[in-house]
Amino acid sequence: MKSINIKDIARLAGVGVSTVSRVINQHPDVKAETRENILKIIEEYNYIPNNSARNLKRTETDDVGILIKGLYNPFFAQMLGSIENILSQNGYGLLSHYNGDNSASQLDSLRSNEHMRDIDIAYEFIMEKKLCGLICLGGDFNDVTEKDLLRLGVPLIVASTNMDESINKNLYSSVAIDNERAAFDAVTYLCDEGHRHIGIITTGAGDLSIGTARTRGYMNALSNAGISKNELYFDMGAYTFETAYEAMNRLLDKAPELTAVFAISDIMAIGASKAILDRGLKIPEDISVIGFDDIDYAAFFNPTLTTVRQPVREIAISTGELMVGLLESVENHKHVQFPTKLMIRDSSCSNRENGGENK
Amino acid sequence: MKSINIKDIARLAGVGVSTVSRVINQHPDVKAETRENILKIIEEYNYIPNNSARNLKRTETDDVGILIKGLYNPFFAQMLGSIENILSQNGYGLLSHYNGDNSASQLDSLRSNEHMRDIDIAYEFIMEKKLCGLICLGGDFNDVTEKDLLRLGVPLIVASTNMDESINKNLYSSVAIDNERAAFDAVTYLCDEGHRHIGIITTGAGDLSIGTARTRGYMNALSNAGISKNELYFDMGAYTFETAYEAMNRLLDKAPELTAVFAISDIMAIGASKAILDRGLKIPEDISVIGFDDIDYAAFFNPTLTTVRQPVREIAISTGELMVGLLESVENHKHVQFPTKLMIRDSSCSNRENGGENK
């Protein structure tokens, strides 16, 4: 099953391949008549140019890549649209590439068992599609070197994740919220409400960027409130209802004195809430719950969930505009941090002036 | 910024490019010593072979493609893992490609304004990656011709969507549930409970496969129960909380006599529920709600949601196994339909023997 190629089209149209190529690539200098005829034949034979060949030959495109890590982040799909709009208004295309947790690159066979780093996948993506810029939504960039960054050869913006702290900040841009600060504020709110026994459900070693920052915020808030750290108040799950449900059950077994729990994502907060309710405990009377993200679901949940909202739309717009600025060399790499907002919904958090010793 | 290529590696290793290629592709006949040396250099220079060149040259791979339409379907991510397992156990790789609603192919510039059909994106994907088989999760295949299918040249399985009815069933496989039947059962349940004024929130013209089938099921259930169709009882939204919320508000304005509503997805059912509750109406006392999908959220929602569950895991396994069978020519194209299960949760549906005239 040999498929039709540019040579066939050229032959059918009675022209050279260069002319067909010009039509495909919308070069202006082709006689209108010739162009029409070629387009007709392309249509008739349903010809689709081979992207591998194009990408191999092309030196650079006007396409920006967006590498999305983790299908489960509900904001990424939303950000995609905003970013695409801004880029296309400025004459750039957007090519997205999803990079699930279990997803292997076409290459994985090479590196024996070891997983490819996100920065390598980024490099491969840029090379393969000849991108002129790259945006990473999420991903783990904690083991990146400056050499890795230089190798990319095009502007890089990381959004909603962190680059290794040791890296020269002039080598990339970032757009994000201050996860540590936001978590600090959320947990401080609980402390201010009188809670002294506050648990946390966080993620494991696989999530070095977001999870650790939020956990750090939790710890700082406690120490700032003069509460000492208690190992029993920590438990872990993935970003799923299920694992958070189990984590909450473990917490309740280990530390029945808890009067509040901070989950580092809403999904986990909802899983935790379910576990609490399933034990016959009441929210917020027995245990207060606070989440992070303000997904649609948070306000629909019963009880509605107190949580941290990030300005998703603004972050996306800022990311798109920064990329355009970088590509047109009117901007240098910079690091933008957006403020978050604590969405207080009383049905999930209550005042506990007595320190929650009423259980 | 010229990146290192196979020729450079060959030169550095003092061998021919063919030998490097053999190492990359894990051909057995390379002396162990030579192989080790080449691998060391590849590692040292962080060489990553150019996929465009590989794909251009390669005639066929052992990779199966999976084309995923619609990021929002919560089951797709889940199915991916099961399918990948089965394929990899049989020596095949899985390459995924997400094809959002707004996503343009690299090619879109060619076809003036008109959007590429999903079948064309499938063809392009197969050609570009030289796939040996393709699975489509979702997508619209209502305007497909037999010629389109023959052109693909590799086995095709469509899952969770429908192919145009007129197409020869020997040209492709399908794995799905009977959406019409499942919707029929759900709405019949409402009729049996005594409801006579049952609204529906469905999707618009952009969703020809799933939405219309479920809407047909709704209509058949009504006519089967001797209830005549009422145009006022129809409204539309996308697969979002928000649009379903608005749709429900319009329904309540147009048809205050409604005692039940069927939403064709849980997301929409939850949006509708919120609209109902926001008006001070009670679920299920004033209005019963029934959804479709049984997403995690359905059981966590308050009130818990009556909905239709599909056997996601079984569907994924069946899809993977069927693909392996087709590739090894031990199976012919077939069409598998899985049963669904109505998850009755009383908190969202109540008996209405009097026909709901109590409002």
Place this chain on the structure above:
DNA sequence: CTGAAAGCGCTTACAG
């Protein structure tokens, strides 16, 4: 406005 030719970085017979 158009065509012939080189070359992008690989893989794959082919010859040794």
Place this chain on the structure above:
DNA sequence: CTGAAAGCGCTTACAG
């Protein structure tokens, strides 16, 4: 076990 060479399907100077 190894290398030289052809060719995958395009794009891009270059020459006209």
